[in-house]
Amino acid sequence: MVAINIFHEPSFHEKLKKSPSLAQTSALLAAIAGYAIRFLPLENDSEVEKDMQQVKPEMRTPEFFVNMALQLIDQALSDCGDEPPDLCVLQALILATHCQLTQGVLGRAWRSLGLCVRLAYELNLHLLDSTSTFSQSPENTELWSEDEEKRRAWWAIWEMDVFASSIRRTPTAIDWMQMEVLLPVPDIYWHSNSPTRSCFFEQDPTRRWKTLHESGNQSPKAWFIVINSFMKDGQSISCPRGVPSINNPHSRRESARGYHCDDVEKSQQKLETLANAVHCFIRVLPDHLRYRQQYLSFEARLPGEIESCRQLHCSIYNIYAMTQLARLMIYRYDVFGSQTQAPPSMLLGALGTRYFTALQDEGASELSQYFEAADNVLTIVNRSCENHVQYINPFLSSTIWLAAAVQLVRKQLEGPGTKTALIKTRFDLLYLTYTQFASFWGAKTSMQQDLESLEVQLESCNPEDALLPASQNRWSHHRLNQQYNPDLSNLEHSISQTGLYSSPCEHRGEWCLVFGLASTLPLKQLLT
Incomplete structure (x- = not known):
């Protein structure tokens, strides 16, 4: 497994033999099958492929094995009574939950993740190294290896929790x-x-990258965890409140007023600190994990290899894409944050003015860096093999989605011209890549449909006016009410059905859809 690596391969067969119960062993194997069956036909095992052809079609689906695994996990947990379960039960649940989350952060997946967290706490994994002296390598090799397997389980849950x-x-x-x-x-x-040697996860972002660098640990997963945490920190600062209940308009208004009272200057300082931490992270990232515009072929591992070209390319892609997502979350506040407090009728004109200014000073503004991050996602997609979506972290599909949505907004701000056609092709490529993700991993199609809907809504606007100064913009509040007044009640209903909500504000409709996309749309699976 490339995207998730929680098993000690050399001792895996022995692990199965020592499993305390048939239910636990069966649960683990079913969960592994649920993850792996997507990759049929297998590259290096024609016998397995031949055997699978004898099985009924409905029994060759990931859902079949994941559901079987979840049933066996329930049985194994029931057998445990009040005693903590074996680690293999948690590992089975991790794999099953990962498969569920890949399809969408819906109710069952959300609850399975909660169970993962509770079981990890029950096994005291959060305190696994509380007595460790990590400045020295442990003397007990076998114990260290067992603990490393537990660490892998903990960080796999942490990663799913962040996502x-x-x-x-x-x-x-x-x-x-x-x-x-x-x-x-x-x-x-x-x-x-x-x-x-390794190191602990530092609470302070300015120390987090530095401690990992000084430890000498060059694990791709460790470096991914750090940049992933920066993304979550950025989102938490730029969008500190969750999506209000769609069933209570009054609570939305209250949430919006509270949001506007936040200390903007303090948030900007935190985000600037975080942006600097991301830049430092990029500077000290181990050479073999850096993306330098090279082509990523994702070639398969050869028999006997511990680390493969595919694993390395997967790590490079994951870290680079997550770095761009972290940047999008950080710069989102300066690009959209203050604008979302204005009436929706003022938003596009204000952003258009900022975009026009950014064109005069390319690379100096947050807006330019925001668009640059989206372009960087496109670059690595362009420089990867056609089927790379099968091997990278499937959670990154939301990053591809966001990069595509950003290109749509950018196209609208550009206005008609040659560059508009170029930006449209960028969107098309990212859109097709996202559909590849959705097709291979069985993701829900709602977000795909919302990209199409967003494109239609944006194209219904007049892009030329977006570039006019705010004083001349026909979309000023007064004139918009006369010339462009969409049926917000219908949009409200449509958005409620899909669960699309921007950062908390009183206004709903397509304007919030556009200007909230950097906070909610890319990172909110649709609850349909």
């Missing part, structure tokens, strides 16, 4: 203030049972 809470715009279920777990080490050390 799902970002999608739903909620606090994380895991308390980052109470984590005493070392970051994972490179696979080559773990699989060869060679203890090596």
Whole structure:
């Protein structure tokens, strides 16, 4: 498994033999099958492929095995009574939950993730290294290897928690203030049972990257965890409140007023600090994990290899794409944050003026960096093999979605011309890549449809007026009410059905859809 790596391969068969119950073993194998069956036909095992052809079609789907795994997990947990379950039960649940979240952060997946967190706490994984002296390698090799497997389980849950809470715009279920777990080490050390140094996850973002750098730990997963945490920090600062209840308009108005009272200057300082931390992270990222415009082929691992070209390219892609998402979350506040407090009729004109100014000073404004991050996502997509969506972290599909949505807004601001056609082709490529994600991983199609809907709504606007100064813009509040007054009641109903909500504000409709996309749309699976 490239996207998720929680098993010690050299001892895996022995692990199965020592499993305390058939239910636990079956749950683990069913969960593995639920994840792996998407990759049929197998590249290096024609016998397995031949055997699978004898199975009924409905029994060859990921859903079949994931549901089987969840039933067996329930049975295994029931058998445990009040005793903590074995680690393999948690590992099975991690895989099953990962498969569910990949399809959408919906009710069942959300609740499965909650169970993962509770079981991890029950097993005291959050305090696994509370007595560790990480400045020295442990002497007990076997114990270190077992603990590393537990660390992998913990960080896999942490990663799912960050993703799902970002999608739903909620606090994380895991308390980052109470984590005493070392970051994972490179696979080559773990699989060869060679203890090596690592470090803890620092609470202070300015220390987080520095501590990892100073530890000498070059694990791709450890570096991904750090940049992933910056993304979540950026979202939490720029969008501190979740999406209000769609069933209570009064609560939305109250939430909006509270949001406007936030200390803007303090938030901007935090985001600037975080942006600097991201730049430092990029500077100290190990050379082999850096993306330098090289082509990523994602070639398969050869028999006997511990680390493969595919694993390396997956790591490079994941870290680079997450870095761009972190930048989008950070610069979102300066680009959209203050504008979302204005009436929706003023938003496009104000942003258009800022865009026109940014064109005069390319690269100096937050808006330019916001668009640059979206372009960088396009670059790595362009420089990767056609089927790379099968091997990278499937959670990154929301990053591709956001980059596509940003291109739509950018096209609208550009107005007619040659560059508009160029930006449209950028959107088309990202859109097709997202549909590849959705097709291979079985993701819900709602977000795909919303990209199409967003494009139609934006194209119904007049792009030329967006570039006029605010004083001349026909979309000033007074004139918009006369010339452009969409049926917001219908839009309200439509958006409510899809769960699309921008950062908290009183106004709804397509304007909030556009100017909230950097906070909610890219990171909120649709609850349909």
